[in-house]
Amino acid sequence: MNGPFLLTLIWIIPFVVALACLLVPHDNHRLMKLFSLVGNLINLGLVILLTLKFINVAGIAPAGSDSSASIFHFAYKTPWFKIMNIEYNIGVDAISVLMMLLTAIVIFCGILASWEVKQQAKEFFILLNVLVAGVYGVFVSIDLFVLFMFYEIAVLPMYLLIGLWGTGRKEYAAMKLVLMLVAGSAFILAGILGLYFESGISTFDLALLSQVRFSDSFQYWAFPVIFLGFGVLGAIFPFHTWSPDGHASAPTAVSMLHAGVLMKLGGYGCLRVGMYLLPEGAQVWMGFFLVLVTINVLYGAFGALRQTDLKYITAYSSVSHCGLVLFGFTAMTFTGLKGGVLQMISHGLMTALFFCLIGMIYGRTHTRTVSEMGGLMKVMPFLSVAFVIVGFAGLGLPSLSGFVAEANIFVGSFANTAAINRVCTVLAVLSIVVTAVYVLRAVNALVNGPIAPKFSLLTDATALEKVPVSILLFCLFGMGIMPGWIIELVNGAIKPIFNNLSR
């Protein structure tokens, strides 16, 4: 199977699954779930195949250590709207491949985790698959317009998914989430159109645009527009408030996918479009954004400290951890950029598992209030141990993925000798203490202590539920213990971006 075909297939399959679900009678839940599961299993297989192929190809490709042009493998382009020079232009580099791998794992686990959805299951799975198709589309696109289109495809189903299948103040949360993200999209669109017209070559092709040297005055205003636009999805302070409400209200699979993958689109866009295309703008604005994301990191951690709802705790920790992604980027050093990318993967796995477990626990206890729980270790050892482990991943314990990413971020950020970077690094490092406090607080309240009598007859995870949890745990440990191959891959992809930044 040749590469470009594989890439196209990967984003088309979820659409096909959505169509297939459309044809299934609305009460045949089993068949729809089966379609979704099989479709995404095939996709997982394809993405793994893609990864292997990529490692194969990237291994023999010239290292390009001094080049500032990203090498997109499996590239293919064909005109789409000739009049505006929009092309169906696809290709991947290591970051996209890893993000696709993350997506495939998370959605597969997410579908397993939402096996119990009964209400309007048909629409649920259709929307979920459309969303996934959008996410894959973003990662394979090189053409900015197509990228933007897929981005919108990924964001909009979220409204219905949260508004219909959510819990709590779901309509409010859904509305807030979508409005804020769409406002971010407006910024992105403005930025992209700016790039298109300002480049002088009227193209949306990322690879071509990266070789254009935009004027400083243009970069000066375009960079913050794009960075903030994508940053909204990456929950940059103060535009993070959609995240706690959105995550808390969303159903399990949607939380998993949204916190695990969709938020990463923000970081991906900031890096790929913002910093890569507008390096001079990045240089000018980095101090400002550094301060913002440092606030993010600390603020999310302190915010999580006093929450009582398990999902809110996780959501604020996501704000803090996604802040670390951008924090790595704003360090503007090779190791920092790499750390940011690693943190995207690590946080994706971690937070997906977090929400997955919370969903399963909530399904049993019917409460998410921390103070009402306790002693679950006694009745659900598997879920509890998994929860403890993912908590440790969250606070950056070595041997789990979080540490690998955070170590890179901190080392990278410290390598930038500017005084403000140093101060912010110290502050960000201190945030790991606060992280430890809220994580342990949640863990202790949940799994330790005497068990309430009303919970004493609850049961542990079923065999089916153990599958996604085990997969994600395996990935967390895998990345934490053997990070070598991921780092090698990311190195190759970061190099041109870094070269572009420091030219």
Place this chain on the structure above:
Amino acid sequence: MTLSHFIILSLMLCAIGVYGVLTRRNLIGILLSVEVILNGANLNFAAFAHFRAFDPTAGAVFPIFVMAVSACEMAVALAIVISMYRRKKRLDVYRLEELNG
């Protein structure tokens, strides 16, 4: 009779129609006023076709076209009006404001 007579007549018809549409409270009355406006326009077409056009048939097509369409429109509109009457037992447009924002 010159072109200006016809234009003035059609203008008057149109103005009467607009006046009717704006002031009548009865839906049927409004519909009739709309017909008056359309007829004003038709007269205008016919007059210009007669006095100015190289090929008078081109102008004559439009009034016929308008009449056909307005007949259809009337059929639909009357159907709506009748069902509205059945529902509300009155056709006072001041009372028909469900579509306000």
Place this chain on the structure above:
Amino acid sequence: MAEFIFTNSYLLLILPLLSFVIIVLWLAGKYQNPAELDKTLRCQNQINDSEETQKRADDFAKGPKIAGLAAILLATLNALYGLGLATAYYQHVLAQPEHYPNRTLVCFDLAWLNFSPGLTANMGIYLDPISVMMIVVITMISLLVNIYSIGYMKDDPAFDRFFALMSLFTFSMLGLVVSSNILQMFVFWELVGVSSYTLIGFWYEKPSAVAASKKAFIVTRFADAFFLIGILLVSFQAKSFDFLTLNLPETAALLNQSIVLGSVPVNLLTLATLLIFAGGWGKSAMFPLHIWLPDAMEGPTPVSSIIHSATMVVAGVFLTARMFPLFSEAVGTLAVVQFIGSFTAIFAAIIAITQRDIKRILAFSTLSQLGYMLFSLGVAKISLHGEMGPGLNSLGYSAAMYHVFTHAFFKCMLFLGAGALIHAVHSNDLMAMGGLKRLMPKTYWSLLAACLAIGGIFPFSGFWSKDAILLAALQSGHYVTFGVGLVTGGLTAFYMFRLFFLAFHGEARSELHDVHEDPWMTFSIVALTIPTLGAGLFEHFFAGEMVASGLAYADHLSHPLWLPVIASLVGISGIGLAWGFYGHGRTEKADEWRQWFGPVYQLVQNKFYIDEIYLFITHRIIFQGIGAPVKWFDRNIVDGAMNLCGRILQLGGKMVRLAQNGQLQFYLGVTVLGLAALLFLAS
């Protein structure tokens, strides 16, 4: 043979890890789901009563002791391997120091985290005198504690989990001491933290244990954050994580520069070493971060014995020793180390006098002894390269390491003995004990040896190492520290024998049922008397081989004879005082004195209210002062601003809505007017 041992040195870490994995897998298979089991039993109508169910589940959980035996088997192999490694090291490296710079052998090194070209964190095994010493201590104590635990934990439903976690701890601790670079050390540093966390909270249904585990983790984590900053600072300057590079004089020279923080000029070397030491500060529970260690005694006693006295808490001392060439250059840091060490030594000893909980007394005693080790390091000064210069005094370094060695054994034994006592009377309270001499003779005599050792009485192990420490302080001219050390020695003897007399002598102060000495437990306790008695023989090794360029120990042996005499006299007088107050298990006289001291005693007994100060800081300042306002700010200001945007838009919508009144004729009127206006404008 030696070749084989060196090339396969990773086995040292693999064995305990294997033990952990095997037990966990076995556990997962066996212990699928207690609630599931419960339900199955219920369905079969075998039992209706929930107590019965619980009993069934517990019986099921107890099962055979395979996990413990497996752990012991692997721990034995590991101990043998550790000994083999030590022998090979002794025979090959120490015999030919000229082939091995700094007597160091890195016998395994694998790239793990590649940060940027040239900056890679490895996973390695680094053998030098102190790591080899620690390997022997850890593997030996781990084996003995595992054996002991078979007896101690035999009635616990979570027997298997205990051994799994103990193996995990052994793995992490061994990884820590053999680290070849500082990042690897940090990795294992965190892992021991987690093992400690899970083991303190081992009885997770007990709220106090859960709280203690959280406290321990967070306090050490707080220190670790500074440690991490220190690592970043040092590695950024040195462009390396490796200890071999960091300990080079070039690194010290590179760091020895002044920077301005805010407006205060700071020496970078002092700053970096202080930050690194901060990690050890937390892990070794020095004042004021000592608060977690006494609480950590909520864990099972074997855990307290191995983790919270013998091995993990000396990690801070080990870290300082590991980077000592760098620390040696930083005069300010060494002064801090010395001050904090000596202060904690006497501070903890004073608190220990007033405590009633047997394990807490031992915990404070551990703090005090750790203080000894640190101030001993603080008075030392060595250089692993170059010639001996004037003022270089390696004795403190060797003495600290020697004390780590002796302390590990006698303190481990004290804890194991305390565990045996607790097992006998089912209480931690010293006042509930008494008269156990008759019932537990083996424990009695072994603990006597340990108490004499910690009291510094000739010829027990503690005498030699404490003597060396005091001598180091004296020779380097730190007379105040020396005095503190001497007084603390007396206090130590006093509170240890207070414990000893109250526990063993006199009459039983509570009802005792079926007190006996468990063979597994007694075996370990008795086995530990061997190093407690015989560790004095290693003095030569510690003095001569610890550092490459130290003074020959013979030079130190020329120390004034009055020193050991005085130290022994102080120790003996402490014992005498304890006998005077508490001999025959009496407490009346002590009560009188307590009355006399009144509020001062209260203050000390409540540990100077430091826990309360922390509670105030964490709850009032961090939780309510920062956490709550941030939450409020987020909900009201940030979120409020976003909602305000929404509101403004809605308001705009409302305005526009007014125009949309549903009146057909109004719309048309507006249209006509608009048309008229357009025509008017166009004309």
